[in-house]
Amino acid sequence: MISKSLLKQIKALELKKFRNESGLFIAEGSKTVLDLLELGIKAEKLIATEEWLREHSVKSDCEVIVASDDEMKKASLLRTSQGVMAIFHQQHNVIDSTVPERELCLALDNVQDPGNLGTIIRIADWFGIENIYCSIGCVDAYNPKTVQATMGAIGRVKIHYINLPEFIKSLDKKVPVYGTFLDGNDIYSGELSGNGLIIMGNEGNGISEECGRLVSERLLIPNYPAGRATSESLNVSVATAIICSEFRRRAR
Amino acid sequence: MISKSLLKQIKALELKKFRNESGLFIAEGSKTVLDLLELGIKAEKLIATEEWLREHSVKSDCEVIVASDDEMKKASLLRTSQGVMAIFHQQHNVIDSTVPERELCLALDNVQDPGNLGTIIRIADWFGIENIYCSIGCVDAYNPKTVQATMGAIGRVKIHYINLPEFIKSLDKKVPVYGTFLDGNDIYSGELSGNGLIIMGNEGNGISEECGRLVSERLLIPNYPAGRATSESLNVSVATAIICSEFRRRAR
Numbered sequence: 001m002i003s004k005s006l007l008k009q010i011k012a013l014e015l016k017k018f019r020n021e022s023g024l025f026i027a028e029g030s031k032t033v034l035d036l037l038e039l040g041i042k043a044e045k046l047i048a049t050e051e052w053l054r055e056h057s058v059k060s061d062c063e064v065i066v067a068s069d070d071e072m073k074k075a076s077l078l079r080t081s082q083g084v085m086a087i088f089h090q091q092h093n094v095i096d097s098t099v100p101e102r103e104l105c106l107a108l109d110n111v112q113d114p115g116n117l118g119t120i121i122r123i124a125d126w127f128g129i130e131n132i133y134c135s136i137g138c139v140d141a142y143n144p145k146t147v148q149a150t151m152g153a154i155g156r157v158k159i160h161y162i163n164l165p166e167f168i169k170s171l172d173k174k175v176p177v178y179g180t181f182l183d184g185n186d187i188y189s190g191e192l193s194g195n196g197l198i199i200m201g202n203e204g205n206g207i208s209e210e211c212g213r214l215v216s217e218r219l220l221i222p223n224y225p226a227g228r229a230t231s232e233s234l235n236v237s238v239a240t241a242i243i244c245s246e247f248r249r250r251a252r
Numbered sequence: 253m254i255s256k257s258l259l260k261q262i263k264a265l266e267l268k269k270f271r272n273e274s275g276l277f278i279a280e281g282s283k284t285v286l287d288l289l290e291l292g293i294k295a296e297k298l299i300a301t302e303e304w305l306r307e308h309s310v311k312s313d314c315e316v317i318v319a320s321d322d323e324m325k326k327a328s329l330l331r332t333s334q335g336v337m338a339i340f341h342q343q344h345n346v347i348d349s350t351v352p353e354r355e356l357c358l359a360l361d362n363v364q365d366p367g368n369l370g371t372i373i374r375i376a377d378w379f380g381i382e383n384i385y386c387s388i389g390c391v392d393a394y395n396p397k398t399v400q401a402t403m404g405a406i407g408r409v410k411i412h413y414i415n416l417p418e419f420i421k422s423l424d425k426k427v428p429v430y431g432t433f434l435d436g437n438d439i440y441s442g443e444l445s446g447n448g449l450i451i452m453g454n455e456g457n458g459i460s461e462e463c464g465r466l467v468s469e470r471l472l473i474p475n476y477p478a479g480r481a482t483s484e485s486l487n488v489s490v491a492t493a494i495i496c497s498e499f500r501r502r503a504r
Contacts, residue, residue, distance in 0.1 A: 031484075115367070119487055119490060122483050122486065122487065122490075123486065123490060125482050125483045126475045126476075126482050126483050126486055127475065127476045128475070128476040128477050128480055128482070149487075150483075151483055151484075151485075152483065153482075153483045156481075156482070156483075188501045188504065221497070222504075223378045223379065223380070224378075224379045224380040224500040224503070224504070225380050228380055229408075230377050230378050230380070230405075230408070231374050231377045231378050231402075231403055231404065231405045231408075232403075233403075234374065234375065234378055234493070235371055235374065235401075235489075237487075237490065238371060238374075238375060238489065238490065238493040241486070241490040241493045241494050242493050242494060242497040245473070245494040245497065245498070246497070246501075248476040249440045249498075251476070252440070252474075252476075
């Protein structure tokens with residue numbers, strides 16, 4: 001049974017303030033919950049219907065709460081509950097500024113939409129990008145909508161919240177810093193590195209002036225055919241996908 | 253002023269049934285509304301605040317309704333109204349099955365999420381894909397969330413709702429029909445054509461069996477590095493972006 005206080009805790013975890021205070025977050029849906037358990041992310045509580053528990057084997061010694069369909073519906077943050085949700089402990093990753101010297105990393109400059117952030121985390125995971133550096137102004141990666149959109153990838157990719165311009169400066173020009181701009185160089189032609197940082201900007205405003213000044217390699221995703229009137233821009237998660245795909249194509 | 257009957261019409265246009273009956277749809281936000289007017293999409297009514305009208309010049313002879321901030325807020329389907337919305341006439345495009353012989357086209361097999369469809373339309377526009385063939389089971393392209401996600405691209409890309417398997421059969425094997433599958437060929441290596449059809453599948457189930465049988469070229473977006481444990485799949489709009497980018501890179 002979902003007690004009143006548990007229901008209150010679940011609803012409170014929609015709020016960043018409460019997530020920060022408690023160090024917890026909510027994940028919903030079979031795939032996300034099972035993936036996170038499989039990856040060893042520590043769960044505090046698993047809440048599921050009897051039916052779901054019968055159909056799935058769970059690798060965790062956390063508290064299991066059996067709930068009715070009605071209770072799940074009330075607790076779920078989704079339009080249609082998938083019969084399972086869990087409260088997990090947030091991961092705390094050590095920030096190591098030598099990582100971009102060895103690996104390709106993403107940096108997000110004020111990405112605001114929870115769905116976009118989740119989709120970007122899933123893309124990073126697909127393309128073997130293990131670290132994402134988020135500016136303080138980015139949406140919280142443990143927002144339930146973000147967690148949902150990652151489809152479990154949030155358990156594999158390390159997300160760091162940092163002062164982004166300071167972090168880039170700390171790299172001390174030892175690695176290429178990529179960013180997309182309307183006057184950048186065609187991503188399909190120039191050289192692309194296997195390490196360094198790719199900065200993706202805010203949905204409406206792109207890369208901030210402060211971070212933009214720290215970009216060493218200006219890139220552009222050209223539209224097709226060249227010169228045709230078109231949408232003025234691509235969605236930030238779509239642009240991230242195209243860029244990551246092209247970087248990894250070159251590295252093969 | 254937004255009359256009661258106008259408010260009722262706006263709210264009704266959230267529903268596919270009413271959009272179909274009236275042949276109308278709603279667009280919101282400065283960029284989308286101005287782009288659609290600029291493209292010559294016929295508007296029935298433009299509804300905006302005095303402030304918005306002062307700041308923007310409108311090229312349309314449609315009825316203009318001045319609304320207060322409060323009225324806009326009530327009428328808006330968005331969380332924060334941008335001071336303008338308009339009721340447009342849907343476009344009716346002639347279906348010509350010889351188009352894929354000359355151009356690269358997209359086909360969507362039961363894409364369900366309005367945001368995904370809108371994002372795909374925006375991607376198509378960016379990469380000069382002018383025709384999208386949607387199976388009957390796809391979400392309606394005039395869904396307000398879809399229109400919003402296209403950022404105006406819905407005025408440039410032609411969307412056709414058809415019996416997709418029948419349409420593909422009618423192409424009579426004269427054009428390549430691409431689809432992505434887990435056992436497909438690496439998109440970065442094989443030959444990619446400048447014409448034909450790229451089928452993208454449903455969010456959960458991928459390409460239906462019926463359409464799958466009609467695919468002549470099986471593709472795969474490889475993850476990186478090869479063999480690493482990763483997310484099982486990419487979001488359909490993200491996969492569309494990567495595929496379209498790769499097709500157009502080759503065509504340059």
